[in-house]
Amino acid sequence: xxxxxxxxxxxxxxxxxxxxxxxxxxxxxxxxxxxxxxxxxxxxxxxxxxxxxxxxxxxxxxxxxxxxxxxxxxxxxxxxxxxxxxxxxxxxxxxxxxxxxxxxxxxxxxxxxxxxxxxxxxxxxxxxxxxxxxxxxxxxxxxxxxxx
Amino acid sequence: xxxxxxxxxxxxxxxxxxxxxxxxxxxxxxxxxxxxxxxxxxxxxxxxxxxxxxxxxxxxxxxxxxxxxxxxxxxxxxxxxxxxxxxxxxxxxxxxxxxxxxxxxxxxxxxxxxxxxxxxxxxxxxxxxxxxxxxxxxxxxxxxxxxxxxxxxxxxxxxxxxxxxxxxxxxxxxxxxxxxxxxxxxxxxxxxxxxxxxxxxxxxxxxxxxxxxxxxxxxxxxxxxxxxxxxxxxxxxxxxxxxxxxxxxxxxxxxxxxxxxxxxxxxxxxxxxxxxxxxxxxxxxxxxxxxxxxxxxxxxxxxxxxxxxxxxxxxxxxxxxxxxxxxxxxxxxx
Numbered sequence: 001x002x003x004x005x006x007x008x009x010x011x012x013x014x015x016x017x018x019x020x021x022x023x024x025x026x027x028x029x030x031x032x033x034x035x036x037x038x039x040x041x042x043x044x045x046x047x048x049x050x051x052x053x054x055x056x057x058x059x060x061x062x063x064x065x066x067x068x069x070x071x072x073x074x075x076x077x078x079x080x081x082x083x084x085x086x087x088x089x090x091x092x093x094x095x096x097x098x099x100x101x102x103x104x105x106x107x108x109x110x111x112x113x114x115x116x117x118x119x120x121x122x123x124x125x126x127x128x129x130x131x132x133x134x135x136x137x138x139x140x141x142x143x144x145x146x147x148x
Numbered sequence: 149x150x151x152x153x154x155x156x157x158x159x160x161x162x163x164x165x166x167x168x169x170x171x172x173x174x175x176x177x178x179x180x181x182x183x184x185x186x187x188x189x190x191x192x193x194x195x196x197x198x199x200x201x202x203x204x205x206x207x208x209x210x211x212x213x214x215x216x217x218x219x220x221x222x223x224x225x226x227x228x229x230x231x232x233x234x235x236x237x238x239x240x241x242x243x244x245x246x247x248x249x250x251x252x253x254x255x256x257x258x259x260x261x262x263x264x265x266x267x268x269x270x271x272x273x274x275x276x277x278x279x280x281x282x283x284x285x286x287x288x289x290x291x292x293x294x295x296x297x298x299x300x301x302x303x304x305x306x307x308x309x310x311x312x313x314x315x316x317x318x319x320x321x322x323x324x325x326x327x328x329x330x331x332x333x334x335x336x337x338x339x340x341x342x343x344x345x346x347x348x349x350x351x352x353x354x355x356x357x358x359x360x361x362x363x364x365x366x367x368x369x370x371x372x373x374x375x376x377x378x379x380x381x382x383x384x385x386x387x388x389x390x391x392x393x394x395x396x397x398x399x400x401x402x403x404x405x406x407x408x409x410x411x412x413x414x415x416x417x418x419x420x421x422x423x424x425x426x427x428x429x430x431x432x433x434x435x436x437x438x439x440x441x442x443x444x445x446x447x448x449x450x451x452x453x454x455x456x457x458x459x460x461x462x463x464x465x466x467x468x469x470x471x472x473x474x475x476x477x478x479x480x481x482x
Contacts, residue, residue: 003397004341004394004397007341007342010341010342010343010355011341011342011343013390014343014348014351014390017351017386017389017390017393018307018308018348018351018386019307019308019386020307021304021306021307026304074300074302075300077300079300079302080299080300080301080302080303081302082302083301083302083303083304084302084303084304084305086302087303087304090302091302091303096302099300099301099302100301102300103297103298103299103300103301103302104298104301106298106300107293107298107299107300108298110197110198110199110200124297124298124301
């Protein structure tokens with residue numbers, strides 16, 4: 001081991017000593033779990049169309065079902081285990097969004113329904129909403145000005 | 149009392165550790181050290197409504213256990229030094245509010261127990277007090293809530309992350325007693341080598357540990373061989389490895405008799421705790437449960453305890469600040 005005199009040298013040394021996350025394994029699990037969740041969504045969608053619903057209504061039912069299922073699994077202390085295993089695989093689909101709202105709502109229930117559940121519910125999902133909605137507005141304006 | 153070198157204080161009348169107690173949570177109860185703890189809890193709430201209340205109850209019951217083990221009552225305790233990780237140390241102040249003992253709230257992050265014992269031993273050695281109570285606690289769920297994410301959030305922990313120990317520890321220091329004795333203390337400096345990753349506390353705290361370790365040896369003229377065991381608080385696997393390297397680099401080889409409480413607390417392979425345990429109760433419960441008994445049974449005669457702490461909070465992390473480390477040393481001899 002060489003001498004460590006600066007913060008940079010220490011940081012480089014720590015990087016060498018710290019094991020990386022198992023990226024290949026994580027990617028593989030994220031891939032198949034993410035794909036599996038999307039397949040469930042597709043099955044619900046096809047079934048709704050089979051029942052004669054139009055595609056907009058079917059899509060809404062897919063979102064509602066996945067959000068409901070994810071919220072239920074979060075409440076049952078199961079979703080965090082899936083998330084630990086699948087990472088982005090369960091986080092990126094709408095299931096992750098539902099989990100990120102239900103989890104703080106459960107956590108902060110002890111601080112009451114107003115300052116706890118109400119105020120803290122969006123601590124994790126808040127940034128997604130802010131930047132998601134902001135960028136949709138921006139894209140909408142661009143599309144209106146230059147394309148339509 | 150006498151000052152040695154830059155930072156160390158030698159207690160001319162060594163202060164005895166009368167007794168210790170510790171209570172730990174369910175995950176710790178499944179770990180390799182379970183047999184040494186006074187009580188193992190079956191669930192994290194312990195009949196309370198919130199994790200914060202549960203943590204207060206754990207520290208309160210640990211102190212009660214200590215009183216019954218040592219045969220003392222709160223009336224016989226002159227002062228109390230205690231602290232924990234929750235904002236404004238509420239676990240300690242709420243948990244101990246009914247004891248009616250003059251109280252000092254102490255914050256040294258995960259080094260709090262050692263810091264309390266440093267201060268407490270000075271109080272006892274100065275003649276200001278006969279019996280001193282030192283206590284600390286931490287709780288995985290309340291710490292995750294305050295420092296990281298909600299528990300139910302489905303995210304992944306990196307391999308360098310550590311698992312906050314649920315539990316509490318307490319000890320009584322006294323002018324009268326048969327030992328083990330606190331003979332020297334070396335309060336540590338704040339050391340910051342610029343680590344910003346809150347998931348790599350071991351790396352952030354290791355330089356502080358090494359600084360206090362080297363200073364202790366310089367001040368006392370001792371070498372690692374003087375001690376049967378050198379014990380760090382919660383550096384974990386990565387921090388322990390780094391600390392061993394850093395110390396060796398400065399000419400001090402501690403490989404032979406060096407233990408870390410974060411490494412001892414859990415079984416890394418089966419308990420999924422990544423780099424090991426952390427939190428105030430990590431050093432607290434391993435010292436109180438395991439090392440204190442080893443001293444009592446004379447299996448160990450001289451130990452150097454250096455508990456480490458990361459002096460950050462959630463806001464400083466979000467603002468991109470680095471994590472300052474601290475480490476306080478206690479030399480304890482039978």
